[in-house]
Structures are given as structure tokens and as C-alpha cells.
Amino acid sequence: QVQLQESGPGLVKPSDTLSLSCGVSGVSRVSFPNYHWSWIRQPPGQRLEWMASISYSGHTDYNPSFQSRVTISMDTSQSQFSLRLISVTAADTAVYFCARLNHLRFDVWGQGTVLTVSS
Amino acid sequence: QSALTQPPSASGSPGQSVTLSCTGSSSDVGGYQYVSWYQQHPGKAPKVLIYEVTKRPSGVPDRFSGSRSGNTASLTVSGLRAEDEADYYCSAYAGDNKYVFGSGTKVTVL
Numbered sequence: 001q002v003q004l005q006e007s008g009p010g011l012v013k014p015s016d017t018l019s020l021s022c023g024v025s026g027v028s029r030v031s032f033p034n035y036h037w038s039w040i041r042q043p044p045g046q047r048l049e050w051m052a053s054i055s056y057s058g059h060t061d062y063n064p065s066f067q068s069r070v071t072i073s074m075d076t077s078q079s080q081f082s083l084r085l086i087s088v089t090a091a092d093t094a095v096y097f098c099a100r101l102n103h104l105r106f107d108v109w110g111q112g113t114v115l116t117v118s119s
Numbered sequence: 120q121s122a123l124t125q126p127p128s129a130s131g132s133p134g135q136s137v138t139l140s141c142t143g144s145s146s147d148v149g150g151y152q153y154v155s156w157y158q159q160h161p162g163k164a165p166k167v168l169i170y171e172v173t174k175r176p177s178g179v180p181d182r183f184s185g186s187r188s189g190n191t192a193s194l195t196v197s198g199l200r201a202e203d204e205a206d207y208y209c210s211a212y213a214g215d216n217k218y219v220f221g222s223g224t225k226v227t228v229l
Contacts, residue, residue: 061216104153105170
């Protein structure tokens with residue numbers, strides 16, 4: 001069974017850089033390249049927002065709303081991928097989900113990690 | 120990227136049907152066969168109910184069905200059950216490897 005698990009700091013200060021990781025389990029090395037891996041966030045009481053996706057080969061795609069601040073990366077040896085978001089503000093307070101992108105649908109999600117931006 | 124438009128709320132009694140709409144543009148909902156729907160219970164991760172406009176993943180009851188007309192996609196929940204009370208989000212491929220979500224609809228089972 002495919003499982004994704006996010007990890008993050010929980011609390012960061014304004015202007016800091018946020019780093020999140022997502023561990024992937026239950027996906028064979030043979031099938032891992034078949035998917036893209038994504039980060040999606042949800043501010044409190046608001047809609048889901050796609051942030052970025054990365055392929056096994058390292059090809060990246062970004063939501064233009066974040067493109068100047070966000071970097072997604074993959075460590076295939078560790079079966080995990082990460083998100084880096086610079087210059088965070090209170091508006092970046094959200095639940096951050098990692099998800100598997102399978103044929104243009106997000107079919108497996110992590111449980112989400114809560115991030116609060118506050119001094 | 121503009122969010123897709125969904126009505127903020129919908130409701131129905133147990134056993135009834137409810138149809139949720141998701142309006143976008145020819146650049147997303149109407150432009151590709153890649154509209155998906157997600158159910159999210161409070162404090163939980165979303166779960167995919169429908170993909171490629173009309174397809175259901177294995178394990179999703181056939182009470183959930185999807186359709187599209189022009190730039191508007193729809194999700195119909197038939198035979199409403201108490202456990203269907205949740206937030207529902209649509210999502211669409213917007214070209215150039217970009218994705219957009221809807222504003223979400225909260226479904227209440229009366």
C-alpha cells in the first residue's frame with residue numbers, strides 16, 4: 001500500500017525559509033518513475049492550492065503564484081521529495097500535503113503537516 | 120491561475136441526490152479531459168472520487184458520478200448518506216503541467 005508522510009517544523013518565523021519533506025513508501029523502484037510527486041497546501045478554511053510537482057527524472061513544474069519562492073526536489077535514493085519556500089509570511093500558514101500525481105490526478109495523499117508562520 | 124468556481128454550499132436529505140458544479144474556462148475544465156473531484160472530511164486529507172471527468176477509482180461507490188458540459192463539470196452524489204457530509208473540491212489540468220483547484224463546496228446532509 002502506497003503511503004506518503006510529510007514532515008516539517010510546525011512553526012517558522014516570518015521571512016524564514018520553510019523546508020518540508022515527504023517520505024514515500026509502498027512504491028517499487030520499478031514503478032516509482034511512472035509518477036510525479038506534488039505539494040499542495042490548504043490555508044485555514046480555504047481551498048486547496050497546487051504548489052509544485054516533480055518527476056522521477058527531476059523535471060519540475062511550479063504554480064506561477066509561487067514560482068519565485070518555491071523549490072521542489074527529489075531524493076530517489078531515500079524515496080522522498082522536498083519543498084523549500086523562502087521568505088514566508090503569515091499568508092503561508094496552512095496545512096501542507098504531499099501527494100502522488102498519477103495520470104493527472106492526485107490519487108494518494110499524505111495526512112498533511114500543519115505550518116504556522118508567527119514571530 | 121484562477122481558482123475554479125464552486126458554490127459554497129449544498130445540502131440534501133438522506134437518500135436524495137445532490138449535484139455540485141465546477142466552472143472554469145476553455146483553458147482548464149473545458150480544454151482537457153482531466154477534471155477530478157475530491158472529498159475531504161474535516162481534518163483529513165482529500166480523497167479522489169472521480170478522475171478524467173467521469174471515471175471512478177476502484178473502491179469509490181457508484182453513487183458518485185461525474186460529467187461535464189462545456190466549461191462546467193459536475194459531481195452528482197446519489198442516495199445521500201450521512202458520511203457524504205464533507206467538503207468537495209474539483210481540480211482541473213490547466214495545460215503546461217499546471218493544475219488548479221476549485222473553491223470547494225460544503226455538503227450538508229440534513
